[in-house]
Amino acid sequence: MSLLVGLFFAIGTYLILTKSLLRIILGTSIISHGVHLLILTMGGLKTGGPPLLGLQDLPFTDALPQALILTAIVINFATTALFLVLSYRAYKVLGTDDTDQMRGNHDE
Amino acid sequence: MIEIILMLSLGFLALSMMATIFRLVIGPTIPDRVQALDILGINLISAVAILSVLLKTHAFMEVILLIGILSFIGTIAFARFMERGVVIERRRHK
Amino acid sequence: MKEPNDIILHAVIKVAVVIILTFSINLFFSGHHNPGGGFIGGLGFSAALTLLFLAFDIETVRQNIPVDFKVLTAIGVLIAVFTGVGGIVFGEPFLTQAFDYFDIPVFGKTELATAVLFDVGVALAVIGTSMSIILSIGDDH
Amino acid sequence: MSWLHIMVLVPFLFAIIVPVIYRMVTPRIHTGWFVLIVPSVIFLYLLKYIPIVSNGDSVFISVPWIPSFGINYTTYIDGLSLVFGLLITGIGALVVLYSIYYLSKLKESLHNFYIYLLLFMGAMLGLVFSDNILVLYVFWELTSISSFLLIAYWYQREKSRYGAQKSMNITIFGGLAMLAGFIMLSMMTETFSIREIINQTDSIYEHSLFLPAMILLLIGAFTKSAQFPFSIWLPDAMEAPTPISAYLHSATMVKAGIYLVARMTPIFGGTAEWFWLVSSAGLVTLLYGSLNAVKQTDLKALLAYSTISQLGLIMSLLGMGSASLYYGRGDEASMYAAAVLAAIFHLINHSTFKGSLFMVVGIIDHETGTRDIRRLGGLMHLMPISFTLAIIGGFSMAGLPPFNGFLSKEMFFTAVLNASDMSIFSMESLGVIFPVIAWAASVFTFIYSMIIIFKTFTGKYKPKKLEKAVHEAPVGMLVPPVILSSLVIIIFFFPNVLSQYILKPAMGAVLPAYSQPGEIEIKISAWHGWNAELFMTIGVVGAGALLYLYLKKWIGIYSIYPYSMTFNNFYNQGLGKMEDMSFSLTKRYMTGYIRDYFVYIFTFLIIIVGGSLFYFDGAAFDASNNAPVSIYEGVLIISMLTAALTVLFSKSRLTAIVAVGALGYLVSLFFVIFRAPDLALTQLVVETVTTALFLLCFYHLPEMRRKAERVKFRMTNLVISIGVGAIVAILALSANGTRLFKPIAYYYENSYELAGARNIVNAILVDFRGIDTMLEIFVLGIASLGVYTLVKLRISGRGKSERAK
């Protein structure tokens, strides 16, 4: 799992380092998956049943990371939505999705 | 016994998913991809169902239902998009 | 563009929306003990609404559901906050949730928890948010 | 709060009401008349301390300011601070009087001028009377600031601004160095009080911070007192109105450095380092100033350099006098103690004659419209009084009798001669330099003094080069220099009165061994036989007169020394270079290109975290906690990777977006496997919505142009991304292998009893960590507002905003 997360991070980072805005956003998406999986992994994998009481008598998996991930997913969703619209507007207004052309003049 | 069958079907489902993803990736037309996505949804439903049996839990029932709904909405949205070029219309009849 | 013919779509969706709404309400209430909860419930709800928007158009839906979703969001957040403030009123720390079991006719033994109220806030906020995002973008085209 | 504190604060308080007065009286009365009250009153008030101080007593009154940290507004009057206090207020009063006639009440914004002036006066008084080093520093910086404002009083002029900035840069730099020194001093002694520090002197000699503190303090003192090579700001400060030059840049502010050295002498004095640093800096400055003064053509610039030179003289005297502390008491000690007395004596003398000279130059400037020596000449008959004043001041500066400068110059010679006989601090071999430099510098001092007097007042009158018809200055403008000039003569005839009541107490403050009256007998006399000093003076006069007469023959030597090698040039070039280099450097890394920033960020992350991984050998792999991977999961992982790589290599937007969506679904499947139904649900829905948003926003954009990027670009990306991935993975593995504690989550397993919920995750969300959820939906709400405003609100262009549709 950790390796998978690492790979997600590597791919995401590569995407972020490219010039196209869309790829950058996709990169952040992939990284976010990586992050969520990482939190889950760090909570300990497959060590129990689903965190629902009354289903079975097994010990439960660590529920806290799941709750954290839920919050993180939602927050990430909010951020991504905003960022998407932002870059969409930026594309419309600036006429490019190439970050290289978004440098801006230093003296502005 | 049942477990082995379940495991096997899981494996097949996985293969099916790989195939679907392959279709998703190479396309070549948009309907191809939309189809692939839809199939992926169905595959997911089956996979979750089998997993539930394997894990002996009914905790994932909602998941199954939800996947169904989403895949439904997704298909409609894509259909609409392909027909009109717009997903949500501002006003239909001028 | 040819005049659209959406009769089947409309018919199906009208049914589907009801089913989805029911399901999402179920998800919402089951959240306390089963998977689900305010967030998913809310999203399911907004999925149903989205279907409406898909099938019909923004103006039509807006006429029938005259809700400013941003206001809905605000109300949702406020509800969530005020369930917390309730704790303060009773001299407990902020966000102290209470629950107890009541015998209500028809439903039998029912648990009533302020956490559900909190979840209502969550659901409203989620519905408001997702709808207003979708509508904002949809409006832009 | 005693009267003394109030006296220090009076200038500040008065500065506040000056604008009011200015507004009330402006067309009728000159605001200066009201301001004049302040220094006069304080001067008179300070006079009452003379008897106290001359008895060897001191006054110490403390008012808490920030007592928690031992920073108190403590005033301390002893001989040294009294001398300065009297100078500040005495000369201050004269300067205010002079300014009333110098600055027109109609044309100038007088309120600004007097506010700055009062600010300065208060700061200076605070500085000299303060016993707390931090409070001293406060006032010290205030003098720099008020000097900055005064130099740039005519702020429309480019040169004024330049001079102001230069003085500020240098003096504040010095101030900061001094602050560092003070901090070290307080670290050694655990106190901010100068008196307490002096009491602990013995214990700090061996401290490792002793020398750094000393050097830093001296940098502060040298910058303020325009010692070489920090002197370059002083000539440019002459852009200030002349009363200011007379006041700040010759009589008071520049002497703050002297004051500091004198104040610190009991702490640092008696060591070889202090002796050498102070006296050699002084001597070099003395020579440098006098050499440079000769070549100046602007009268004020000439005076500026002469001030530098004289300050060097005083500084070197203090340095030589510090040797007295090495001996403690006794004959040798008193021999060197005389140097300190001379220093204070010359300090006063210099204030009198230099103040008067500045005022004369101001008069010349005021009446002729120029200060350029080449355009002046023959003013003797037109301005007889000014001429007389110039002679008195100039001769005193040159060290001729019967003026006070002669006395202190003689004492200076005595001091250097004594120093050259010194047997400590390696003076046996190097001591001979002292008299040589002193003599040479005195020769040049003589020359420039003559230039001031004779180039301006004798020779041919050149009316064509002047803008105005020249006549003598109004009486009011002459009064202050006349008073100062009379002092010049009076002091010559009655030096011992001054010595008795003012100089000796001051010396006692510098050399604690002599703090009680009657400890030492030093008699200042104009005539002390045909000794070496007298011959030196005669030599100075002779050589000086000769050189002055043949000035034209050798003045060309100065042009040999290239401008590019001067410190002034270093300063200008340095500043320019610094800005240019800063700009090019900043521009180089602040490209505005987000990829570059990410390259920095990730590289930094890799280096720092990777480096520490390596450094701590922190990677700890422990497979025992790792879950076994089943075939099904393997397939899933491979699918996920395929999807992720598809994103990486896809050429079409749609493919990439869909692939990310698929990835999301697969992740949700993972959540199912890992027994997280809530997560799976959420992930599914969120992924759908996100993908929909992606499509909505990006579908209409043109296809991605996959420009063939350079290999280097891609390699960089590759290396960095692998690095990031590796670090995350290694840390994850290590963390997974190092579970030190039982997670707190076990508590939640009682969620049904605690929160009435069977779904633990939901219980955590709405109850245990309800605030997170509350804020999370809050974030959602904000995001929806953000999306809305982004779509709807389009303010185009700058300033004028118009709403699109």
Added chain:
Amino acid sequence: MNNLIIMPIIIPLIAGMVMVIFRRNLKLHKILSLIALSGSGIIAVKLMGENKNDGIQTLHLGDWKPPFGVSMVADMFSSMMLLITSIVAVCCLLYAFRSIGEERESHYFYPLFLFLITGVNGSFITGDLFNLFVCFEVMLISSYVLISLGGTKVQLRESIKYVLTNIISSFLFLVAIAYIYAITGTLNFAHLSVRVAETGQSGLLTIISILLLVIFSLKAALFLFFWLPGSYSAPPTAVAAVFAALLTKVGIYAIFRLFTLVFYHEPKVTHLLIGILGAATMILGAIGAVAHWDIKNILAYNVIIGVGFIIAGLASFSIEGLTGSVYYMIHDIIVKALIFLLGGTIISLTGTGKLKDMSGLIRNHPYLGWMFFIAALSLAGIPPLSGFLGKVFITQGTFEAGYFWLGAIGLLTSLMALYSVIKIFMNCFWGETFLSEEMESGTTKGVMFPIACLSLLTILLGLGAEGISAYTQLAVQTLMNPEIYIQAVFGGETAP
């Protein structure tokens, strides 16, 4: 238990949401936002009083025992930050009333402003690592919206950089949280501190603390400040001022919290690294500040210098250094807001930010000019203004820790900071006046009051430093002794 603690979060939150509901009533927006911010200010004062009398105040949300629920902790440091946040926010708000324009106002400017403050306040009082993340996100997402509110080209361009950088840092933050949870199994600061102390700060924990440092550095603009100059020059003045005053400070606060409360066992590594980063930040910031001839850029780089300097106090990890940092942080928040407001006013007057295109403003705007002068001096820590005491103590702290280079760099860069702002003053206010009052593109009407308030505050804080010394000493005492904090959170019981 003290429910007051949560008030600074929920008051602006509720007020903002009410405003969202009544979107069209702008008057209500103004009144409510003022009330909400001053309200949280008053509560902060009250909290400070309680801190002084009764020690650290805690609130265990939902009445769950400390490590299990989320705890809110208001120690003196947090309370002071809360108070100063409210003050600065009120001033910027007053400035915004006159300057922000109706378009932005009707597009939720005031609610967003309040939400930003909510996030900032939340970050200051939370006692839980994950909750800190959430509060950060509240703050960040409001700042994303605020920075892009208006949708001009510059805003869009710069906000993309800003948002992206912060998204990445948020991800890394989550990653670090995951690691910490895996190793220690807890998220509560106090509990973390206990557990870390129990096992000793192993190499792995130190590495993760360094990872956290990197993350907060991104937020605090410590060394990784590349996003800052651009994004702080894009939004309207009032917003830029709040950003400059508060956003980086939240990152700094987090660094302080973590490295005094949890990861304080290896100061020779972590704190030295912090010091090096601080020094590099100061140097690069100073270089950037001298380099530019544009008001916004100069000021933005000055923010960076300030960050480096505050951090230097932490690096020293001594009582003096931390005292200095606390003082300097308070000072910096005020004076950065002040100078950004002033700079924005100048730009709105002249219509340009380029120093070479302006001159002689002091003739028509003497008060503006002198306040700028005061702000400039205060910025450089010239006594007796507010930055002075902080400067002295930070320098002393670094000296006592043996980091003489750090102190020296701090002093030198403060000189360069002074040079850069005085450059603005000299070029903008001095010189020949060629812009008559009629030709100006903006006015100072109405915006002078908040500026004057802040100017007065910087003077008073300098002269009356004694007034808050009791509080700063308490704050430092808590920072230096993690046990006090732990004790307060667990209320005497031993941590599980």
